[in-house]
Amino acid sequence: MQKGTISVQTENIFPIIKKFLYSDHEIFIRELVSNAVDATTKLNTLANKGEFKGELGDTTIQVLLDEERKTLTIRDRGVGMTEEEVMKYLNQVAFSSAAEFLEKYKEDGNIIGHFGLGFYSAFMVADKVEVITRSWQDAPAVKWTCEGNPEYSLEPAEREDRGTDVVLHINEENEEFLQKDRIEGLLKKYCKFLPVPIQIGTRTETYTEGEGEESEQKTREVPNIINQTEPIWKKPPTELTDEDYRNFYQELYPFSPAPMFWIHLNIDYPFNLTGILFFPKLGNTLEVQKNKIQLYSNQVYVTDEVKEIVPEFLTLLHGVIDSPDIPLNVSRSYLQSDASVKKITGYITRKVADKLKELFDKDRANYEEKWSDLGVFVKYGMISEEKFYDKAVDFALLQNVDEEYFTLDEYREKVKELQTDKHNKVVFLYTNQLAAHDSFIQSAKARNYDVLLFDQVLDNHFIQQLEYKLGDVTFVRVDSDTVDNLVQKDESAEAVLSEKEQDKVKSLFSELAGEGHQVQVKPLSPEDQPVVITRPEFMRRMKEMQALQGMDASMFPESFQVVINGNHPLIAEKLLRMKKEEKRQSLARHLYDLARLNQGMLTGADLTAFVRRSLEWVQ
Ligand code: ADP
Numbered sequence: 001m002q003k004g005t006i007s008v009q010t011e012n013i014f015p016i017i018k019k020f021l022y023s024d025h026e027i028f029i030r031e032l033v034s035n036a037v038d039a040t041t042k043l044n045t046l047a048n049k050g051e052f053k054g055e056l057g058d059t060t061i062q063v064l065l066d067e068e069r070k071t072l073t074i075r076d077r078g079v080g081m082t083e084e085e086v087m088k089y090l091n092q093v094a095f096s097s098a099a100e101f102l103e104k105y106k107e108d109g110n111i112i113g114h115f116g117l118g119f120y121s122a123f124m125v126a127d128k129v130e131v132i133t134r135s136w137q138d139a140p141a142v143k144w145t146c147e148g149n150p151e152y153s154l155e156p157a158e159r160e161d162r163g164t165d166v167v168l169h170i171n172e173e174n175e176e177f178l179q180k181d182r183i184e185g186l187l188k189k190y191c192k193f194l195p196v197p198i199q200i201g202t203r204t205e206t207y208t209e210g211e212g213e214e215s216e217q218k219t220r221e222v223p224n225i226i227n228q229t230e231p232i233w234k235k236p237p238t239e240l241t242d243e244d245y246r247n248f249y250q251e252l253y254p255f256s257p258a259p260m261f262w263i264h265l266n267i268d269y270p271f272n273l274t275g276i277l278f279f280p281k282l283g284n285t286l287e288v289q290k291n292k293i294q295l296y297s298n299q300v301y302v303t304d305e306v307k308e309i310v311p312e313f314l315t316l317l318h319g320v321i322d323s324p325d326i327p328l329n330v331s332r333s334y335l336q337s338d339a340s341v342k343k344i345t346g347y348i349t350r351k352v353a354d355k356l357k358e359l360f361d362k363d364r365a366n367y368e369e370k371w372s373d374l375g376v377f378v379k380y381g382m383i384s385e386e387k388f389y390d391k392a393v394d395f396a397l398l399q400n401v402d403e404e405y406f407t408l409d410e411y412r413e414k415v416k417e418l419q420t421d422k423h424n425k426v427v428f429l430y431t432n433q434l435a436a437h438d439s440f441i442q443s444a445k446a447r448n449y450d451v452l453l454f455d456q457v458l459d460n461h462f463i464q465q466l467e468y469k470l471g472d473v474t475f476v477r478v479d480s481d482t483v484d485n486l487v488q489k490d491e492s493a494e495a496v497l498s499e500k501e502q503d504k505v506k507s508l509f510s511e512l513a514g515e516g517h518q519v520q521v522k523p524l525s526p527e528d529q530p531v532v533i534t535r536p537e538f539m540r541r542m543k544e545m546q547a548l549q550g551m552d553a554s555m556f557p558e559s560f561q562v563v564i565n566g567n568h569p570l571i572a573e574k575l576l577r578m579k580k581e582e583k584r585q586s587l588a589r590h591l592y593d594l595a596r597l598n599q600g601m602l603t604g605a606d607l608t609a610f611v612r613r614s615l616e617w618v619q
Contacts, residue, residue, distance in 0.1 A: 001155040006091050013099050014148045017123045024114045028121040030190035032074045034300050036061045039078025040196045060197040070170050077163035082139040094119040108331035113302035116329035123148050125177050126168035132157045133164040190301045193231040199223045233276045233320050237264040249278055263355045275321040281373040284456050296322035308335040313380040353391035360395040368405045371397050379462045401451045415450050421488045425474040430454045436600050443483040451478050480537035482563045497566040505564050512592045519562040530568040531595040534561045
């Protein structure tokens, strides 16, 4: 037997391995199974090149558990190692890359998926590791042993077959890794799509023997293979059916509703990336859906936290991205500024935009139908990603209160004739509360104005973004002014009331409105309401912004305008001509309360009094 010290230059890394990665011990299985897969793939390559002439045979990788001996073994029939190779690869290459990884890890522990520790990750869970290996070349088998310190031993071993057994003597704190269910779960998490079959034990399969009446249900033990060696994202899209994609989605996210559509990503220059991104039905929400994209590197699962790799709005999508060109052995904070990651995010963003454009162009009606599940996503992208905005202006839709859909250009064309203000801005009227704003919407429609519906989660931001980007458009909420003023033109309607009458009406209502609110008399149409309360657009937005910034809303009191329609018969005739002052005040109160009711402002004792008064009048 030969004994030696693995490395004299570097500090003893074993205690650090145990301590540093404590929370992520489970990744050892990924590292070791990946090595077994690599060794097998290398042998396949040698066979293809004609350098390996023997029988490949069954190259299934075995994960074996022995509870009594407390060992976990990963067995492959790959290239194996000669004695020299063990010295070189395990003692030097693997050791120094583990040491290098730990150096980086010490600086910034946030390395994506904790990739790169490699073979020595075995010592996170094992006190002793044995490697029994025999090369595909004609060389004797050897056994390498290391007990979690820089000393190792190397001795001749008995092994008929080529390949490698890595035997982990699992330590007490990590006995969970001796349970089959736990290991099977981890294999399914990290190794589900690796290109070489991986078996853990057997499973019971039911099958039918015989035919017709003679047939019998029987069971048998079959190898329990945990992976699919050819995941569908690696296949050419032309070979796949919609059914294949849907099944794959169900497999990734059991119990989730079917996706709306998907994009198959496939590029090999200037970087290599494959994958499938699914569009889930989002509805009107940004919650719960995130962190569903799984990142793979050559079919090895890395992480489902991809926010440094794809733009934030794309994290609403589901699916798989597989790219060996995403650097994994670096800290997450570094990733965002990495040039190849930038290229990759640019590519994905473009592909997503192209897909949406294609759907829009191909079948507009269908696209409109999907808009309620798609809108939030598109808006999020337009708000947060310049590049996406530039593409999405062509297929982002605006919905009006009559459930008609328009692109931004279409809509501008539709309304610009009637709805251009004196600053030459096209006024996009909108509501965010269809029911509450009904009377305002009806007034606007009576003028042939069109009203958009913006009642989704991101709409406030979306409106601001559109105003900023479009430049020639201004958004005005339908209750922000009286209808004659919604689209501000320089036109003054005729006043019917004399100035004296106006003053009288004004003082009556000023008393009701109290301090701080503007009261004015305006010659609206007799068809319009007698009293209208509006919330000026600018003031309302300021208040909304303050609320968003978490400021005390009461610091900025609600401000509204009371407009009295001097042309309404109830004002011009009834109110002004009343003889008894008491009755006049009572009518004014009622009209004012009606206006408040219309704005959803009439509550509490005022509402009760209003109802009581109304009942008295009906009797
Ligand atoms: P990496 O896999 O990133 O190269 P590792 O530390 O995991 O780093 O492994 C170091 C080297 O040890 C591998 O490159 C390979 O040459 C060798 N090795 C590890 N496991 C096996 C195995 N099961 N069969 C053959 N060689 C192996």
